[in-house]
Amino acid sequence: MTRHIERQIEQLKEKILRVGTLVEEAISKSISAVINRDASLAQRVLASDEAIDRMEVEVEEECLKILALYQPVAADLRFVIAVLKINNDLERMGDLAKNIAKRVAQLEGATTVEIPPEIRPMAMQAEEMVRECLAAVINGDPVLARRIREQDDVVDDARQKIRKRLLAGIKDHPENVEALLRVNSITKHIERIADMATNVAEDVIYMVEGEIVRHRVDE
Amino acid sequence: MTRHIERQIEQLKEKILRVGTLVEEAISKSISAVINRDASLAQRVLASDEAIDRMEVEVEEECLKILALYQPVAADLRFVIAVLKINNDLERMGDLAKNIAKRVAQLEGATTVEIPPEIRPMAMQAEEMVRECLAAVINGDPVLARRIREQDDVVDDARQKIRKRLLAGIKDHPENVEALLRVNSITKHIERIADMATNVAEDVIYMVEGEIVRHRVDE
Numbered sequence: 001m002t003r004h005i006e007r008q009i010e011q012l013k014e015k016i017l018r019v020g021t022l023v024e025e026a027i028s029k030s031i032s033a034v035i036n037r038d039a040s041l042a043q044r045v046l047a048s049d050e051a052i053d054r055m056e057v058e059v060e061e062e063c064l065k066i067l068a069l070y071q072p073v074a075a076d077l078r079f080v081i082a083v084l085k086i087n088n089d090l091e092r093m094g095d096l097a098k099n100i101a102k103r104v105a106q107l108e109g110a111t112t113v114e115i116p117p118e119i120r121p122m123a124m125q126a127e128e129m130v131r132e133c134l135a136a137v138i139n140g141d142p143v144l145a146r147r148i149r150e151q152d153d154v155v156d157d158a159r160q161k162i163r164k165r166l167l168a169g170i171k172d173h174p175e176n177v178e179a180l181l182r183v184n185s186i187t188k189h190i191e192r193i194a195d196m197a198t199n200v201a202e203d204v205i206y207m208v209e210g211e212i213v214r215h216r217v218d219e
Numbered sequence: 220m221t222r223h224i225e226r227q228i229e230q231l232k233e234k235i236l237r238v239g240t241l242v243e244e245a246i247s248k249s250i251s252a253v254i255n256r257d258a259s260l261a262q263r264v265l266a267s268d269e270a271i272d273r274m275e276v277e278v279e280e281e282c283l284k285i286l287a288l289y290q291p292v293a294a295d296l297r298f299v300i301a302v303l304k305i306n307n308d309l310e311r312m313g314d315l316a317k318n319i320a321k322r323v324a325q326l327e328g329a330t331t332v333e334i335p336p337e338i339r340p341m342a343m344q345a346e347e348m349v350r351e352c353l354a355a356v357i358n359g360d361p362v363l364a365r366r367i368r369e370q371d372d373v374v375d376d377a378r379q380k381i382r383k384r385l386l387a388g389i390k391d392h393p394e395n396v397e398a399l400l401r402v403n404s405i406t407k408h409i410e411r412i413a414d415m416a417t418n419v420a421e422d423v424i425y426m427v428e429g430e431i432v433r434h435r436v437d438e
Binding site: 067068077084088175177178 | 292293296300386389393394396397
């Protein structure tokens with residue numbers, strides 16, 4: 001029985017890692033598609049969302065199966081619950097990547113509107129947070145998880161800078177407001193991806209240390 | 220043992236209902252604060268977020284306790300898992316209400332910018348969805364849950380209409396872009412609250428019928 005649950009949990013780790021890899025790729029490709037105005041790459045991101053959705057359902061079913069059949073306690077129970085929540089967040093990150101990819105078609109006509117190059121480093125930072133939060137989950141690494149929370153501020157600052165430039169752009173060229181707001185919403189989506197990676201990191205700290213840090217004022 | 224778990228689940232229902240009531244109130248008050256430009260009401264919404272956060276932590280601990288001590292299976296297990304997810308979503312809805320309330324201070328100087336009156340019915344629809352999704356959870360009512368999914372389209376349409384008007388406003392008065400975008404973000408937050416109520420509704424259908432409907436293309 002013990003052996004059996006260990007094997008199940010190993011499989012669950014592999015599965016959630018696969019979901020994470022798909023989501024990371026979707027984010028990275030969606031940003032490349034926006035920056036290079038690459039409609040066919042954007043299309044591939046949209047198509048990949050179905051695979052992410054399917055994997056999410058599989059992982060959730062797997063978690064419920066483990067809970068029902070093996071009735072884990074202590075660390076195993078917390079791990080399964082953390083995976084359930086992370087799975088949910090990863091699927092939502094995938095949705096955000098899909099929303100970013102949708103902007104490519106919407107920006108097609110707006111060739112005079114510049115895509116701020118700062119979007120790339122901002123997105124790379126967010127991607128790194130997603131990659132690291134997954135590693136933190138799999139390895140149960142609260143030190144890494146705490147580092148992710150700090151990176152979130154970097155992403156927020158980058159977003160505020162880009163936002164200010166876009167607002168100035170709207171004032172100078174109000175006729176471009178639709179396109180500029182679409183670019184703005186891309187940075188908003190990246191920010192939300194980073195926020196969710198931060199949520200996951202907080203779940204990891206909880207999972208390992210049994211301490212809910214999400215709402216602690218002192219941190 | 221059976222009696223014991225039943226009592227625990229009853230208590231869990233009461234608790235999640237209390238979280239839901241707090242969140243509903245926060246949404247309703249945040250919208251009133253925006254429409255009436257009522258800074259002190261906005262302040263009360265910001266203050267209430269702490270109580271919501273605290274309740275979320277309590278509900279999560281309660282769920283983990285039930286899983287560890289009573290090792291529920293079948294319907295009980297699905298209910299506990301659904302509560303875990305709903306709890307998470309309710310807390311995020313509370314955060315959105317907090318973000319809406321923050322706009323009141325940011326809009327203080329912008330007295331010439333109209334708050335579109337259509338925000339009120341849009342928000343009331345979203346609030347109804349939150350109330351109904353909670354009822355759907357407590358009563359395990361998939362019929363109600365399916366109705367909530369339909370209401371989401373109404374909210375989306377309302378948001379698109381307000382968005383168009385705000386964009387036209389920015390073109391006419393680019394100097395008001397900051398304030399108009401803040402109003403726009405309020406409607407975006409309401410839309411996300413409605414989306415989350417829809418997520419909860421989908422969890423209820425799953426909880427009752429054991430069927431994951433979230434990503435079914437035909438619906």
